[in-house]
Amino acid sequence: MEELSRHYISQIETQTKGKYRITVAEIKPSLIFKSTVTKLQIYEKDGEKDNLIVNLPEVKVGVSYLPLIAGNIKASFIALSGKGKIDGDLSLSDSEQKIDVTLKDFNLENLPYLALMAKVPLKGIISGTIDVDYNDAEVSKSNGVIDLKLSQFVIPQSHLTPMSGIDLDLPETILSDAAGGKIKIKMKSGKIDVQDFSLPGPDIVLALKGNVAVNKKINFSKLNITGTFNISDKIKEALPFVIIIDNQKNEQGTYPISIAGRLTKPQIQIGTFDLTALTGGLPAAGSEQ
Numbered sequence: 075m076e077e078l079s080r081h082y083i084s085q086i087e088t089q090t091k092g093k094y095r096i097t098v099a100e101i102k103p104s105l106i107f108k109s110t111v112t113k114l115q116i117y118e119k120d121g122e123k124d125n126l127i128v129n130l131p132e133v134k135v136g137v138s139y140l141p142l143i144a145g146n147i148k149a150s151f152i153a154l155s156g157k158g159k160i161d162g163d164l165s166l167s168d169s170e171q172k173i174d175v176t177l178k179d180f181n182l183e184n185l186p187y188l189a190l191m192a193k194v195p196l197k198g199i200i201s202g203t204i205d206v207d208y209n210d211a212e213v214s215k216s217n218g219v220i221d222l223k224l225s226q227f228v229i230p231q232s233h234l235t236p237m238s239g240i241d242l243d244l245p246e247t248i249l250s251d252a253a254g255g256k257i258k259i260k261m262k263s264g265k266i267d268v269q270d271f272s273l274p275g276p277d278i279v280l281a282l283k284g285n286v287a288v289n290k291k292i293n294f295s296k297l298n299i300t301g302t303f304n305i306s307d308k309i310k311e312a313l314p315f316v317i318i319i320d321n322q323k324n325e326q327g328t329y330p331i332s333i334a335g336r337l338t339k340p341q342i343q344i345g346t347f348d349l350t351a352l353t354g355g356l357p358a359a360g361s362e363q
Contacts, residue, residue, distance in 0.1 A: 079103045079111075079137075086147055089166040095124055108134035108152070118187070127187035131155055155184050158199070169211035175204050177222070194234060198227035198250070206261065213264040213290050224255040227273065244312055247277045255280075264288050268299060279304045279328075286337065295337040302328040319344045 079101045087096055099113035116128035130153045138148040147166040152159070162175030182188060182198045189196040206218030229247040249255060255273040259266060266286040273280040284299030304327070310316050322345025324330055335341040342349040 079109055086166060089147055089168065090171075092119065094118055108136040108150075110134055114153075118190075125190050127185070127190060129184050129186060131184075153184075155181055158184075162204075170207065170209050172207045173204060174206075177201055177203070182227075194229050194244075195232055196227070197230055199225040201225070201254075202257075210290070213288050216261055216264045216288065218259075218261040220257060220259040222257040224250050224257065224273070225252055226250070227255055242312065245308060247309060248275065249273045249278055249280075250275070261288075271301075275304070275306070277306045277309050282331075282333075284333075293336060293338050297333050297335060297337055297340050299333040300331070302326075302330055304328045319347050319349075321345075322347050 080098075083096050083098065087094060095117040097113075097115045097117070098111050100111070102110040102112075104110075111133045112131065114128070114130045114133045115126060117124035118127045119125075133151055133153040136150045147164065149165075150161075150163045152161040158178065158180035160175055160177045160180050162173065165172040178201050180200050182196050182200055185200070200222055202220075202222035204218075204220050204222070206220070207216060208218070209215040227248075227250040229244065229249065231246045232244045234242045234244055250273050253274055256270050258270040259268055261267070264287075266288060268282060268284050268286070271280070271282040280301065280303045282299055282301035284297070284301075286298070287296040289295045302324070305313070305316065319329065322329055324345075329344050332343045333340050334343075340350075
């Protein structure tokens, strides 16, 4: 039974076309009840590196073995971590990935993917729902809704190198307190509508809206995001180069920001100042020059 369970895990790696590697410390299989998997870790392959994106101490998984005959994956799962919980359903085929999950007070340290994407360490609590049906073969058939709340969302004190030749010592940065930041995204017919991406601060206050036109080739996906942000005096002191954009504030005392162009190499503008020119058109993580 355990051998069958491990075969199931290998099939998930196959269905994702080798993009992910999954490791587990132990599997306690069950035909009637959910099997228990301890120390489940999922890595995203990036060239010669494997980046940890999910780290769960224990997961209870209920699998459907019949679809496995056709090479498809269907499973339900529950993961507990401290006071947090995530449960839902997963379905994978050659061309389609479906995920429908609910998160309640879940620790971001168990989902290091967000920190990997942001390229800064992150701590906090996440609650909400993710219901996405993504079609690799025909992106226009992809649909979904993401509705999340980010509480006690913090960048811990860090030493960062955002670009070559620039080193920063960033103090603890509070992105949201108990009130929580929001992420509300809808995807319909392959177009992502960012309805609300907001952080109340106080150290970084951010409000973004817009859309992403998704392409089958991720390099050709296009961004059209606008909004505003502001930063506290504490963060300004840590980022002395902020002085070059200080005159870009609007009448409300916030900085207008727009993000456009390719997803893997976005063009970022603060007011009339082209931040892309300052960074030399720095590509996003995982993209090619």
